[in-house]
Amino acid sequence: MSAETGVRPVEHDPLLAGLRRIAIVPAFNEERNIGRVLDELRAFDAELEVVVVSDGSTDRTGEVAEARGAHVIRLPFNLGIGGAVQTGFRYAYENGYDLVVRVDGDAQHDPAQLDRVLAPVLAGEADIVVGSRFAGGSGYRSSATRRIGIRVLAWVVSAIARQKVTDPTSGFQALNRRAIALFAADYPHDYPEVEGMVMTIKHRLRLREVGVTMRVREHGRSSIGAAASVYYMAKVLLALFVGLFRRRIVPLDEK
Amino acid sequence: MTPWKVSIAATLASLVLVLVVFELIRSRRLRERYALLWLVTGAVLVVLSAWRGGLNTMAGWLGVRGYPPAVLFAVGLLFVILVLLHYSTVISRLTDQNVVLAQRLALLEARLRERE
Numbered sequence: 001m002s003a004e005t006g007v008r009p010v011e012h013d014p015l016l017a018g019l020r021r022i023a024i025v026p027a028f029n030e031e032r033n034i035g036r037v038l039d040e041l042r043a044f045d046a047e048l049e050v051v052v053v054s055d056g057s058t059d060r061t062g063e064v065a066e067a068r069g070a071h072v073i074r075l076p077f078n079l080g081i082g083g084a085v086q087t088g089f090r091y092a093y094e095n096g097y098d099l100v101v102r103v104d105g106d107a108q109h110d111p112a113q114l115d116r117v118l119a120p121v122l123a124g125e126a127d128i129v130v131g132s133r134f135a136g137g138s139g140y141r142s143s144a145t146r147r148i149g150i151r152v153l154a155w156v157v158s159a160i161a162r163q164k165v166t167d168p169t170s171g172f173q174a175l176n177r178r179a180i181a182l183f184a185a186d187y188p189h190d191y192p193e194v195e196g197m198v199m200t201i202k203h204r205l206r207l208r209e210v211g212v213t214m215r216v217r218e219h220g221r222s223s224i225g226a227a228a229s230v231y232y233m234a235k236v237l238l239a240l241f242v243g244l245f246r247r248r249i250v251p252l253d254e255k
Numbered sequence: 256m257t258p259w260k261v262s263i264a265a266t267l268a269s270l271v272l273v274l275v276v277f278e279l280i281r282s283r284r285l286r287e288r289y290a291l292l293w294l295v296t297g298a299v300l301v302v303l304s305a306w307r308g309g310l311n312t313m314a315g316w317l318g319v320r321g322y323p324p325a326v327l328f329a330v331g332l333l334f335v336i337l338v339l340l341h342y343s344t345v346i347s348r349l350t351d352q353n354v355v356l357a358q359r360l361a362l363l364e365a366r367l368r369e370r371e
Contacts, residue, residue, distance in 0.1 A: 076355045189286060235287045238294070242280045242287070 013115070015122040019098040022049040024088030025070070026081055026171075027105025031059040033217070037103060038068040040111040051091050052105065055084035061105070082192035085171075086183060093184035100180050102173040106217045109172040113212045117174045126208035128179040128200050130193075131172035136211030149233055153194050156240055161201040165209060168194045172212055179205055194236045198243060257307050257323045265304035265327055273297035292341055296334040303327055 023041050027034050034052065041050055052065040056078035065072045073087055085102065092100045099121065103109045113131065120126040134154070150169055157168045171193055175183070182203055188195035200207050276293045279285035285293075303310050304327060314323035 076359050077352050190288065231291075234291055238280070238291065239287045242277065245277075245281050 013119070013122050016045070016099075016118070017047075020049075020096060021045075021047075021099040021101070022051055022092050022095075022097045023101045023103050023111075024085060024092065025050060025052045025065075025103050025105045026055060026084040026088065027052055027057065027061050027065070028055040028078065028084070029057045029059045029061060030105040031057075031061045031064050033107040034061050034105050035064050035068065037105060037107050037109075037111070038065060038070055040107075041103065042068075044111040044114050048101070049097075051088050053084045053088045053091075055079055055081070080190050081171075082187055082189045085192060086187035089180055089183040089187065093180050097180065098177050100173075100175045102171055102175070104171050108214045108217055110213065110215060113172075114174070116210050116212065117172060120208045120210065121174045121176050125206070127176050127205035129174045129208045129210060130167065130170050130197070131212035131214075132167035132170055132209040133212065133214050134166040135209045146229070149229065152233075153236065156237070157194060157197055160198055160240060160244065161207075163201065163207065165197060165207075167209065168197050170212075170214075172214070188239065190235060191232050195239050195243070198240060202243075257310055261324050262304055262307055265324070266301060269297055269300035269304050273301065289345070292334075292338050296331075296338065299334065300327070300331060303330060 025034070025037060025041075030037075038050060038052075041048055050065075050070040052061070052070045052072050054062045054065070054072060054074045056075050062072045062074050071091070073091060075084060075087065079087075088102075089100065099118075101114055101118065103111060103114075109131065117129050117131045120129045134150075150167065153168050154166050158165045169191075179200060182200065182205065183196065186199070188199070197207065273294065276285065276290055276297060280287060280290050303313070310323050310326055314320075314326045317326060317329075319325050
């Protein structure tokens with residue numbers, strides 16, 4: 001399988017061995033991609049557990065994942081990416097995992113690059129690490145409008161966070177226990193990554209970006225179409241703007 | 256032309272609407288998803304109330320003679336209908352989801368009881 005998928009087994013950071021670790025894989029009708037994602041995750045780290053959150057899928061996503069030994073959570077209906085991913089964070093938090101990696105179910109994120117994403121968390125230098133397509137990684141192809149949208153959001157988030165951020169929409173992430181606890185308690189709705197980034201910084205968690213290369217999806221369509229991207233931009237910008245007037249984005253003290 | 260008092264009152268009222276919506280989002284009692292339409296409504300009403308010339312021109316287009324603020328009522332009503340229609344679709348979705356949740360929960364309970 002390694003030859004087939006081009007994934008080499010990785011020499012692991014010795015720090016990894018002592019940690020209870022789990023990959024959260026949100027998936028909505030990804031029966032054609034999910035198998036590959038899980039195989040590649042196993043090739044990267046055979047002891048990495050995986051929880052697939054099937055977000056109201058109507059295809060065989062859940063069965064394919066179960067056949068490969070993943071924990072599968074089937075949401076009774078589609079909650080959207082934010083609700084699906086937070087389900088994974090709650091699962092990881094309640095079951096005492098120390099480390100989470102987030103990998104999308106559409107095989108865009110290449111698990112072979114996880115060592116790079118994990119390194120700052122393992123070294124204790126960051127609480128959350130985001131794989132960025134624009135921080136030294138190469139060859140990200142996408143529509144011009146999407147790239148412009150990401151640049152606008154990156155600029156806004158950088159200004160709010162007072163820290164340079166290049167890819168605030170990336171779901172390719174690694175998180176330690178502190179970040180897991182935060183997102184288990186509170187996670188943005190709909191399209192969570194941008195607001196999630198601002199949240200982590202407002203809570204004084206250390207955020208780091210590392211360059212990654214993402215793949216173009218082979219099967220199926222992206223969940224974000226044209227009308228949805230207008231709503232997406234409006235909603236995210238509104239949320240960021242209103243967030244400026246909150247003393248703390250999340251009332252975590254209450255929990 | 257619209258009477259000044261009407262313009263001032265309408266502008267203030269629509270500004271209050273925008274501020275209330277903003278505060279509801281800020282205090283997390285209103286999700287951004289459901290606030291967007293309200294904010295568009297508020298913004299349109301603020302513009303039409305404050306921009307007297309614009310309202311007058313629009314009244315001309317629509318054949319409203321004599322009392323331009325009638326256009327304000329019409330536009331306000333149109334947006335309220337849109338918001339209500341939107342909420343009807345939201346309630347329908349919630350109803351469907353609620354049914355699914357109740358069924359899932361009942362099935363889960365039945366399975367637990369059968370095991371005991």
